[in-house]
Amino acid sequence: MNKLNDKIGHFPRQLEDESIYIMREVAAQFERPALLFSGGKDSITLVRLAQKAFYPGKIPFPLVHIDTGHNFPETIEFRDWLAKETGAELIVRYVQDSIDQGKAKEESGKYASRNVLQTVTLLDTIEEFKFDACIGGARRDEEKARAKERIFSVRDDFGQWDAKRQRPELFDMLNGRIAVGENVRVFPISNWTELDVWNYIKEENMEIPSIYFSHKRQVIERDGMLWADSEHLNKEADEIPFEATVRFRTVGDMTCTAAVASEATEIDVIIEEILSAEISERGARIDDKRSEAAMEKRKQQGYF
Amino acid sequence: MDILRIATAGSVDDGKSTLIGRLLYETNSITKDKIEALESASKRKGLDFLDLSLLTDGLIAEREQGITIDVAHIYFSTPSRKYIIADTPGHVEYTRNMVTGASNAKVSLILVDARQGMVEQTARHLSIAAMLRIPKVIICVNKMDLVQYQESTFEEIKASLTELVKQTTFEGQEISFLPISSLYGQNITTKAEQMPWFTGNTLLGELEAFEYAETLAHAPARFPVQFVVRPMTEAYHDFRGYAGKISSGTFQVGDAIRVLPTGQESTIATIEKFESKLSHAKAGDSVVITLSTDIDISRGNTIVLASEANAPQLKDFSAQVCWLDHQALTPGKTYLLQHGINITKAKISQITERLDVVAQTATEGVDSLKLNEIGRIALRTAQPISADVYANNPSNGAFILIDEFSNSTVGVGFVQ
Numbered sequence: 103m104n105k106l107n108d109k110i111g112h113f114p115r116q117l118e119d120e121s122i123y124i125m126r127e128v129a130a131q132f133e134r135p136a137l138l139f140s141g142g143k144d145s146i147t148l149v150r151l152a153q154k155a156f157y158p159g160k161i162p163f164p165l166v167h168i169d170t171g172h173n174f175p176e177t178i179e180f181r182d183w184l185a186k187e188t189g190a191e192l193i194v195r196y197v198q199d200s201i202d203q204g205k206a207k208e209e210s211g212k213y214a215s216r217n218v219l220q221t222v223t224l225l226d227t228i229e230e231f232k233f234d235a236c237i238g239g240a241r242r243d244e245e246k247a248r249a250k251e252r253i254f255s256v257r258d259d260f261g262q263w264d265a266k267r268q269r270p271e272l273f274d275m276l277n278g279r280i281a282v283g284e285n286v287r288v289f290p291i292s293n294w295t296e297l298d299v300w301n302y303i304k305e306e307n308m309e310i311p312s313i314y315f316s317h318k319r320q321v322i323e324r325d326g327m328l329w330a331d332s333e334h335l336n337k338e339a340d341e342i343p344f345e346a347t348v349r350f351r352t353v354g355d356m357t358c359t360a361a362v363a364s365e366a367t368e369i370d371v372i373i374e375e376i377l378s379a380e381i382s383e384r385g386a387r388i389d390d391k392r393s394e395a396a397m398e399k400r401k402q403q404g405y406f
Numbered sequence: 407m408d409i410l411r412i413a414t415a416g417s418v419d420d421g422k423s424t425l426i427g428r429l430l431y432e433t434n435s436i437t438k439d440k441i442e443a444l445e446s447a448s449k450r451k452g453l454d455f456l457d458l459s460l461l462t463d464g465l466i467a468e469r470e471q472g473i474t475i476d477v478a479h480i481y482f483s484t485p486s487r488k489y490i491i492a493d494t495p496g497h498v499e500y501t502r503n504m505v506t507g508a509s510n511a512k513v514s515l516i517l518v519d520a521r522q523g524m525v526e527q528t529a530r531h532l533s534i535a536a537m538l539r540i541p542k543v544i545i546c547v548n549k550m551d552l553v554q555y556q557e558s559t560f561e562e563i564k565a566s567l568t569e570l571v572k573q574t575t576f577e578g579q580e581i582s583f584l585p586i587s588s589l590y591g592q593n594i595t596t597k598a599e600q601m602p603w604f605t606g607n608t609l610l611g612e613l614e615a616f617e618y619a620e621t622l623a624h625a626p627a628r629f630p631v632q633f634v635v636r637p638m639t640e641a642y643h644d645f646r647g648y649a650g651k652i653s654s655g656t657f658q659v660g661d662a663i664r665v666l667p668t669g670q671e672s673t674i675a676t677i678e679k680f681e682s683k684l685s686h687a688k689a690g691d692s693v694v695i696t697l698s699t700d701i702d703i704s705r706g707n708t709i710v711l712a713s714e715a716n717a718p719q720l721k722d723f724s725a726q727v728c729w730l731d732h733q734a735l736t737p738g739k740t741y742l743l744q745h746g747i748n749i750t751k752a753k754i755s756q757i758t759e760r761l762d763v764v765a766q767t768a769t770e771g772v773d774s775l776k777l778n779e780i781g782r783i784a785l786r787t788a789q790p791i792s793a794d795v796y797a798n799n800p801s802n803g804a805f806i807l808i809d810e811f812s813n814s815t816v817g818v819g820f821v822q
């Protein structure tokens with residue numbers, strides 16, 4: 103019944119209307135909102151939606167990037183280009199600074215990454231700018247703990263998510279009232295799937311970082327997956343880099359996002375690959391594989 | 407491509423999560439890595455079969471206790487539509503999460519355990535489906551495998567529910583009955599070879615065939631103003647647009663409009679969606695509207711057609727409510743009432759009755775409504791609200807009540 107070509111290129115427009123409505127609620131209900139920008143396709147989609155929501159006005163909140171120092175250079179380049187293109191304010195804070203200040207400790211071993219560490223920098227940034235709402239590109243179809251999220255997700259002073267005490271969220275009525283010190287994480291594309299995002303990018307003719315398309319790069323093979331070789335990756339003696347033709351399906355840090363072998367240089371081919379993929383998007387994220395409840399635990403700590 | 411939103415309902419352990427897991431499994435919507443994760447989680451629980459309820463029961467506490475605590479949203483699509491499923495908890499304590507999941511649904515799947523037949527939750531959830539005016543309810547008699555797939559059991563349960571169903575449904579609500587086994591995949595996407603006596607559609611078949619008449623576009627035009635767009639740039643120096651999502655009806659360029667509650671009038675100059683200018687827009691569209699004259703409009707105002715002489719302005723009214731908080735609703739207390747995007751203070755003057763969901767009878771003269779109870783209240787707001795009677799225009803007839811001190815959403819109401 104899942105006939106491939108039937109599904110290609112159909113983006114349910116209703117989703118866009120709903121997300122724009124959420125963006126406008128954020129701008130209206132909060133004093134100091136921010137859009138957490140990672141450089142990945144989901145946050146690029148958020149920027150597009152924010153642009154549409156306030157047009158012909160500018161996006162009324164800053165884009166905030168927590169730079170782990172392990173980002174793909176293409177992502178950083180794209181981030182700067184997009185901020186310029188949209189005229190949005192860009193705020194960058196560095197995980198390296200949190201490490202230098204002794205607030206976060208670099209992990210060791212071959213799976214070392216800065217994924218967990220970025221929460222420290224994020225919480226500090228929220229405090230520094232007194233952000234009361236942070237818009238994120240998480241989608242409920244990504245992961246089982248995310249499937250439980252509200253659109254407006256209230257976090258306490260420590261940024262923690264309490265899954266057992268979520269507010270009822272009825273119809274499209276969003277209650278963003280909070281006490282001093284609390285903040286809200288907002289997920290405007292909660293109800294989009296990976297496929298919806300790609301179909302949207304296609305229909306909107308959006309620019310995305312080049313690493314989403316097939317290219318040649320030095321990789322190593324680990325646990326049956328391909329990893330971009332970089333100075334940040336702790337390689338073992340037998341992990342020898344070789345050149346491969348790959349693309350990335352999801353973009354996080356270089357240390358925790360695996361590449362997929364692919365010749366896809368066009369978006370239609372990417373969509374076809376996703377439709378026939380046997381592995382889910384987060385299957386290429388080592389940060390989720392640490393334990394069965396890795397995501398829920400990180401969210402309790404304030405991860406976005 | 408359209409979207410169909412579905413929510414599960416029914417008592418704890420009736421098999422809601424298993425059913426949704428099965429539906430996704432049989433439509434090839436679960437990727438290999440997720441199936442492997444389910445296999446190993448099932449094994450860790452000491453099960454010798456694939457426990458598909460683990461697909462939606464993703465929280466640590468849920469997996470420990472084997473129950474659903476909060477709503478999970480899960481997605482799949484067929485060539486004809488995208489489905490958004492809210493898998494809700496059956497435990498009475500978490501009814502507020504059930505209501506959260508059900509509030510947007512067009513189809514409610516109410517599960518009944520074939521061994522037990524109707525229980526209190528069946529009645530509560532049928533009442534909630536009616537209160538929300540969910541257009542279609544499929545009562546799924548599950549675990550048919552445990553009653554040897556007997557037709558007589560199915561028919562008995564169906565008969566025992568007839569009276570209740572008669573009392574809860576509203577005109578136009580479709581109710582159907584379906585015998586299934588979620589565990590063994592009987593009547594989910596393929597006809598049950600174990601139940602040749604059942605000649606109806608499978609669950610997926612019913613969902614695919616369901617078309618609901620979208621009445622919202624024909625309801626009276628309502629445009630709540632969310633945000634005033636004032637770029638104040640050189641190119642758009644005098645631009646003043648009103649951004650919002652049309653909640654019902656249709657607006658066209660040139661329409662004469664009135665602003666509530668101020669009563670000022672103007673005409674629509676443009677309807678814009680990003681860079682494109684539209685001739686009209688309908689319910690569900692997020693647009694920016696500009697007017698031909700400069701009038702004072704702010705967030706929370708509602709734009710309606712000037713031709714509608716008596717657009718509603720409510721200050722004293724009655725509503726059906728479902729209470730969602732541990733602290734009971736007590737008359738005399740002031741809450742914040744949020745209708746759509748508009749917030750005003752409201753005082754509950756009286757609880758006129760409480761509904762007994764099983765007997766479907768009302769008790770008058772009650773002095774509180776506790777968590778998960780349904781009743782009727784009389785209330786008075788500080789500012790008038792532009793709400794319609796929920797039954798006539800669901801997209802503009804519901805509100806939530808917020809506790810001023812805890813900031814929690816404590817109740818949901820439906821204007822009567």
Ligand SMILES: Nc1nc2c(ncn2[C@@H]2O[C@H](COP(=O)(O)OP(=O)(O)OP(=O)(O)O)[C@@H](O)[C@H]2O)c(=O)[nH]1
Pocket residue numbers: 416417418419420421422423424425459472473474475494495496497548549550551552586587588589590
């Ligand atoms: N024999 C049999 N067992 C079933 C069937 N469907 C579900 N079960 C079992 O019933 C138990 C409860 O299933 P769940 O899917 O977790 O029930 P639920 O309705 O989601 O429960 P809550 O969400 O906690 O209200 C599990 O042990 C399932 O394996 C069925 O069709 N036949």
Ligand SMILES: [Mg+2]
Pocket residue numbers: 422423424459463473474493494495496
């Ligand atoms: Mg369940």
